[in-house]
Amino acid sequence: MSVPLTLLGLLEREPSHGYDLKRDYDAFFGRGKPLPFGQVYSTLSRLARDGKVVISDVAPGSGPDRKRYIITDLGATEVEQWLTQPVDPEPHLQTVLFAKVVLALMLDRPAAEYLDTQRRAHLHRMRELTEIKRAGSLVDALLADHGLYHLEADLRWIEMTGARLDALRKEVRS
Amino acid sequence: MSVVIEARDVTFAFGQTPALRGASVAVDAGEILAIMGPSGSGKSTLLHCLAGILVPDSGEILFDGIRVHAMAETQRSSLRRDRFGFVFQFGQLVPELTAVENVALPLLLSGVRRSQALPKARAWFARLGLDGLEHRRSGELSGGQAQRVALARGLVAEPQVLFADEPTGALDSLTGEQVMDLLVGTAREQGTTVILVTHEPRIAAYADREVMVRDGRVNAPDRIAS
Numbered sequence: 469m470s471v472p473l474t475l476l477g478l479l480e481r482e483p484s485h486g487y488d489l490k491r492d493y494d495a496f497f498g499r500g501k502p503l504p505f506g507q508v509y510s511t512l513s514r515l516a517r518d519g520k521v522v523i524s525d526v527a528p529g530s531g532p533d534r535k536r537y538i539i540t541d542l543g544a545t546e547v548e549q550w551l552t553q554p555v556d557p558e559p560h561l562q563t564v565l566f567a568k569v570v571l572a573l574m575l576d577r578p579a580a581e582y583l584d585t586q587r588r589a590h591l592h593r594m595r596e597l598t599e600i601k602r603a604g605s606l607v608d609a610l611l612a613d614h615g616l617y618h619l620e621a622d623l624r625w626i627e628m629t630g631a632r633l634d635a636l637r638k639e640v641r642s
Numbered sequence: 643m644s645v646v647i648e649a650r651d652v653t654f655a656f657g658q659t660p661a662l663r664g665a666s667v668a669v670d671a672g673e674i675l676a677i678m679g680p681s682g683s684g685k686s687t688l689l690h691c692l693a694g695i696l697v698p699d700s701g702e703i704l705f706d707g708i709r710v711h712a713m714a715e716t717q718r719s720s721l722r723r724d725r726f727g728f729v730f731q732f733g734q735l736v737p738e739l740t741a742v743e744n745v746a747l748p749l750l751l752s753g754v755r756r757s758q759a760l761p762k763a764r765a766w767f768a769r770l771g772l773d774g775l776e777h778r779r780s781g782e783l784s785g786g787q788a789q790r791v792a793l794a795r796g797l798v799a800e801p802q803v804l805f806a807d808e809p810t811g812a813l814d815s816l817t818g819e820q821v822m823d824l825l826v827g828t829a830r831e832q833g834t835t836v837i838l839v840t841h842e843p844r845i846a847a848y849a850d851r852e853v854m855v856r857d858g859r860v861n862a863p864d865r866i867a868s
């Protein structure tokens with residue numbers, strides 16, 4: 469999750485104070501990990517330095533909470549580009565689990581058991597996400613679904629690999 | 643937690659084709675168990691043995707202390723009618739009957755009067771978001787609606803155990819999850835034990851626990867010492 473781009477995106481709705489941005493960030497993107505105020509203000513001042521936001525009506529008194537931030541054309545263009553670019557499709561599981569399976573077969577260890585253990589861990593996590601989905605808001609449900617579909621894809625790979633272990637063993641041990 | 647239904651070392655063959663080769667599984671009262679596994683592994687056969695629809699070639703089925711495998715067909719059929727509920731993948735609603743009559747069917751079959759059965763059936767329509775569909779026939783319902791009607795029918799007689807074989811198999815993801823949400827929600831409210839056959843992990847994730855069936859045997863990872 470890119471904090472600067474997300475804050476910029478929130479600013480595209482309307483000019484806002486730092487505490488409004490923090491509140492909305494925490495509500496929609498924080499997922500139980502609130503953004504520290506310090507990070508909100510350091511990010512905003514970097515965005516201001518780079519010309520992506522400007523600061524307006526400093527209210528009487530002092531302190532960072534008095535400032536309102538307004539997105540610039542440069543900032544808006546950056547948000548637009550970010551939103552339209554696809555995210556790198558990461559084959560994250562492959563690197564670790566694939567390496568484990570191949571090594572297990574090379575070393576004559578129980579690869580099928582490793583896969584079973586992984587399947588159990590995946591299903592356990594899927595149950596947790598399903599519970600979050602049943603109990604939570606629509607935002608929670610959408611995020612949980614994203615995780616669930618990824619885990620499901622991993623599980624399919626685990627099934628296919630499990631079914632091909634004998635052939636794979638021959639190939640990696642020859 | 644106490645075991646309410648159990649298969650012990652069950653074997654079953656369709657002619658020369660072995661479907662179960664020593665399957666064992668125990669389900670606690672109020673538990674929602676998912677039976678997973680590849681197609682043809684024996685999931686449905688295991689469910690049918692547990693529900694007293696098929697009789698094992700060897701091994702035992704115990705329900706609430708009753709030796710189901712040793713019962714005569716007439717006894718098993720009243721057991722199924724009085725204590726069990728069923729939801730299958732499709733083709734389960736009687737097309738000639740209205741939705742509310744379909745839901746009332748298990749009550750009517752166990753001798754409840756029509757004047758009592760129909761109001762009881764009707765109460766399920768609001769509960770499952772089916773208001774206004776009481777008098778439709780199955781041909782006039784969407785897949786998701788028909789499956790919710792089938793779920794109401796499975797639960798109307800307040801069964802101790804609900805058997806569900808791929809209950810969302812014919813539905814799209816969103817509709818399937820809505821049906822699962824209702825199934826799990828009502829089962830938890832009523833304390834119904836659920837045995838859910840599915841090959842889909844996202845559906846199995848609604849259960850409390852899963853077991854895997856492979857080649858006619860149950861591999862219950864959480865009950866095997868590692």
Ligand SMILES: Nc1ncnc2c1ncn2[C@@H]1O[C@H](COP(=O)(O)OP(=O)(O)O)[C@@H](O)[C@H]1O
Pocket residue numbers: 656659660661679680681682683684685686687688
């Ligand atoms: N009515 C039947 N007649 C003959 N063979 C059957 C019948 N039903 C299932 N089988 C066979 O029994 C095995 C297990 O089937 P089933 O329990 O339906 O598997 P699953 O539900 O896991 O897909 C398969 O080999 C299947 O072909």
Ligand SMILES: [Mg+2]
Pocket residue numbers: 685686687
């Ligand atoms: Mg089946």
